[in-house]
Amino acid sequence: MPEDALSTPILRGEGGRVDEQFETVEQQQTTAVTGLWVFLGTEVMFFGGLFLAFLVYRLVYPQAFIEGTEHQNVLIGTINTIVITTSSLAMRLAVRAAQLGQRWRLRGFLVIAINLGVLFLVLKGVEYYQHYEESLIPGHAFKFPEPFAAQAQMYWILYFVATGLHGLHLLVGIGVLSVMFFFAMLDKFGPEYYTPVEVSANYWHFVDIVWTFLFPVLYLLRW
Amino acid sequence: MNEVVPKRVYFTVWIVIVVLSVVNAALAFVRLGPFNSAVTMLIAVFNAFLIVWYVIGVRRYPPLMKVIVAIGFVWMGLMIHLTMADYLTRAWSTTTTRSVTIPAGKAPFEEPALGSATRVPTAAVPPYEPTALPQLPGMPGGQIGVPTIVPTGQIAAPPARGRTVRIELSASNASFDKDRIVVPTGSTVIVRFTNDDPVFHNFSVYRDAAGQRAIFVGQAIRGPGAMIVYRFRAPSKPGVYLFRCDIHPVAMRGSFVVK
Numbered sequence: 310m311p312e313d314a315l316s317t318p319i320l321r322g323e324g325g326r327v328d329e330q331f332e333t334v335e336q337q338q339t340t341a342v343t344g345l346w347v348f349l350g351t352e353v354m355f356f357g358g359l360f361l362a363f364l365v366y367r368l369v370y371p372q373a374f375i376e377g378t379e380h381q382n383v384l385i386g387t388i389n390t391i392v393i394t395t396s397s398l399a400m401r402l403a404v405r406a407a408q409l410g411q412r413w414r415l416r417g418f419l420v421i422a423i424n425l426g427v428l429f430l431v432l433k434g435v436e437y438y439q440h441y442e443e444s445l446i447p448g449h450a451f452k453f454p455e456p457f458a459a460q461a462q463m464y465w466i467l468y469f470v471a472t473g474l475h476g477l478h479l480l481v482g483i484g485v486l487s488v489m490f491f492f493a494m495l496d497k498f499g500p501e502y503y504t505p506v507e508v509s510a511n512y513w514h515f516v517d518i519v520w521t522f523l524f525p526v527l528y529l530l531r532w
Numbered sequence: 533m534n535e536v537v538p539k540r541v542y543f544t545v546w547i548v549i550v551v552l553s554v555v556n557a558a559l560a561f562v563r564l565g566p567f568n569s570a571v572t573m574l575i576a577v578f579n580a581f582l583i584v585w586y587v588i589g590v591r592r593y594p595p596l597m598k599v600i601v602a603i604g605f606v607w608m609g610l611m612i613h614l615t616m617a618d619y620l621t622r623a624w625s626t627t628t629t630r631s632v633t634i635p636a637g638k639a640p641f642e643e644p645a646l647g648s649a650t651r652v653p654t655a656a657v658p659p660y661e662p663t664a665l666p667q668l669p670g671m672p673g674g675q676i677g678v679p680t681i682v683p684t685g686q687i688a689a690p691p692a693r694g695r696t697v698r699i700e701l702s703a704s705n706a707s708f709d710k711d712r713i714v715v716p717t718g719s720t721v722i723v724r725f726t727n728d729d730p731v732f733h734n735f736s737v738y739r740d741a742a743g744q745r746a747i748f749v750g751q752a753i754r755g756p757g758a759m760i761v762y763r764f765r766a767p768s769k770p771g772v773y774l775f776r777c778d779i780h781p782v783a784m785r786g787s788f789v790v791k
Contacts, residue, residue, distance in 0.1 A: 313758045335534060342533070343597055350604030358609035364612070365619055369731045372779050387557040391550050401587050406610050408536045454750065456778055518580045524553070525576045529560035532568040 314353055338504045345449050345508045352478075356519050359474070363467050363526060366460075373460030377453075377468075378531050380445060382436055386528040389432050390520065396425030397517040400486070400510045407503035412496060415506070421489040422513065426483045434474055440465075468527055478516045485509045533592045545586045549579045622756070623731040696720045697766075701735060703755075703777065703784065704728035711786035713775060718768040725762060727755035731779075735762055737788050738774045743781060752779060766790050 331337040367374045403418035444452035445465050449456065452460045489509050498506055556575045564571060585591050590601050697715045701708060701723050715721050727733045734752035740743040746766035768774065770791045778783035 338534065339594070339597065343600055346600050346604070350600075353604035353608050354611070355686075357611060361612050361615055365615070370779065372781055383560065385556050388556060390553045390557075394546060394549050394553070395603070397583065397587065398542055401542050402539070405536060405539070405542075408534070427679070456752075460779075491755065511588050514583050518583050521549075521579045521583065522576050525556060525572045529556060529572045531560050531568050532563065 332502060338507065341492045341504045341508055342511065345511055349511070352519075354516060356471075356474075356522075359467070359471050360522065360526065363471070366463050366467065367530065370457065370463065372459040373457035374464045374530055376457060377461040377464030378528065380440070380443060381528045382439060383528050385432055385436050386524055389429050390427050390524050392429045393430065393517050393520050396422045396429065397514050400513045403489075404503065404506050404510045405499045406502055407493075410500045412493070415498065416490065416493045419486055419493055423483055423490065426479055426486070426513075427482045430476060430479060430483075433472065436516065471523055471527065475516070475519050478519065482509075482513050482516050485512065533589060533594070533597075535592065536638050537589065537592075541586055542633075545582050549582060600702075630733055696722060699723045702726040702728060703733045704782050706731070706733075706780055708777070708784050708786060712789060713786065714789040714791065715766045717766060717770055717790050719766045721762075721764055721766050723750075723762040725750070725753070727753050727758045727760075729755050731755075733777045733779060733784065736776060736778050737764070739767070740775070741774050743774060743776060743778075747773065749778065 327334055327337055331340065348386050399418045399421040403415050403422060406414035406418055408410075440446055444450050447466045447469065451458070451462050451465070486509060489506055492505065552575050556572055559568070559571060584601070593601065625697060695716075695718075697719050699713055699715075699721065701710060702725070703709070703712075706729060723735055725733075725735050730751040732754045734745070735750040737747040739747060747767060748762065750762045751760060753760045767790050771789075773788040773790060775786050775788040
């Protein structure tokens with residue numbers, strides 16, 4: 310009897326990097342990326358609901374929301390936009406380095422991406438502290454000039470929910486990227502296998518995209 | 533989707549996004565009329581498209597995967613579209629704005645104290661009945677069965693000898709039905725305000741065009757079909773004052789003329 314083809318790991322070369330249900334590395338990677346996009350589809354709906362809630366309230370209380378927006382620090386917001394965009398660029402260059410088998414560049418770009426993510430959260434923390442100083446945190450201590458205190462509080466609730474959830478996603482992303490860095494130090498990735506880096510990068514870009522909308526919606530709609 | 537993309541693609545996208553974000557932030561402080569929000573959001577959508585298409589590299593995906601990527605966004609578009617189709621059309625009505633005239637002498641509601649407002653429950657508003665409409669000072673006479681129509685811009689209540697002026701004011705589709713209200717100096721003004729929008733509106737009068745020095749600030753009500761009666765004393769000094777809805781001060785404003 311010939312060797313059982315089904316149990317033979319024919320294509321499981323490269324240290325078992327192609328799982329048995331896949332024929333090629335490409336197929337495995339395409340499947341992984343597709344799976345990520347299905348997840349990102351749920352994320353689009355998730356944040357989409359938040360944006361929709363904001364849109365409805367913005368139309369119902371335009372003046373209150375404009376007055377709420379005027380308390381935002383656009384300078385920090387713009388700097389943070391550049392920080393997260395640069396972090397996104399570094400992560401994409403990390404994927405490219407993995408594709409080309411450049412180990413040290415891969416590690417370096419991962420470190421840059423992670424640190425810029427941390428910098429973003431730090432700057433966001435500075436903003437939160439400013440809001441705290443200005444008594445803009447919804448609840449008992451919330452202070453806002455009449456006649457729109459209640460409506461403006463709705464703006465600040467949506468602001469904290471949206472940026473808080475975005476921050477949480479960023480925190481998860483920093484964790485994922487740190488794991489990638491750990492594997493990169495162990496030389497797990499190379500031109501023939503870099504799917505985890507690609508998938509993590511796409512998640513990281515998505516977090517960037519969410520901010521691409523949060524920044525104009527929360528900081529720039531002033532008219 | 534595995535080919536190595538030249539670095540310049542990523543750097544170009546990065547520069548474009550950074551420049552556009554800075555421009556976007558700067559534009560927020562420049563008045564572009566009704567285009568501010570549209571330009572702001574268009575730039576955001578364009579930036580997001582660049583990231584999805586070039587950085588994540590969806591342009592190199594096989595067709596089926598492009599469809600999967602599109603599904604989430606299309607679905608979100610549907611959600612926003614259908615929700616807004618509901619929210620934005622709630623104020624629409626097949627009938628014209630109701631005009632209920634206060635019967636002379638017998639008000640269906642208690643007249644509030646000066647400078648205050650009384651909320652009239654919707655049920656308390658008498659249904660429109662084709663009875664003879666009493667001639668109010670300065671109001672165009674109503675025919676039986678025909679609602680009184682006061683065209684926008686026309687004088688709603690010109691100076692009358694009486695010390696009390698009654699004004700009918702209504703709001704629908706985020707605009708008042710009048711942009712000019714005329715009252716005699718020092719008169720007692722009773723504004724019967726109907727809000728036919730599903731959002732809050734109020735009626736306030738200010739000394740200055742910027743709306744800083746209030747003469748009277750009315751309580752906000754939410755429609756459709758809500759009604760409130762405001763009562764306040766008109767300034768004794770003749771002049772053109774401002775009336776507006778404090779919640780929509782740009783779209784809903786007019787001249788409050790005292791003479």
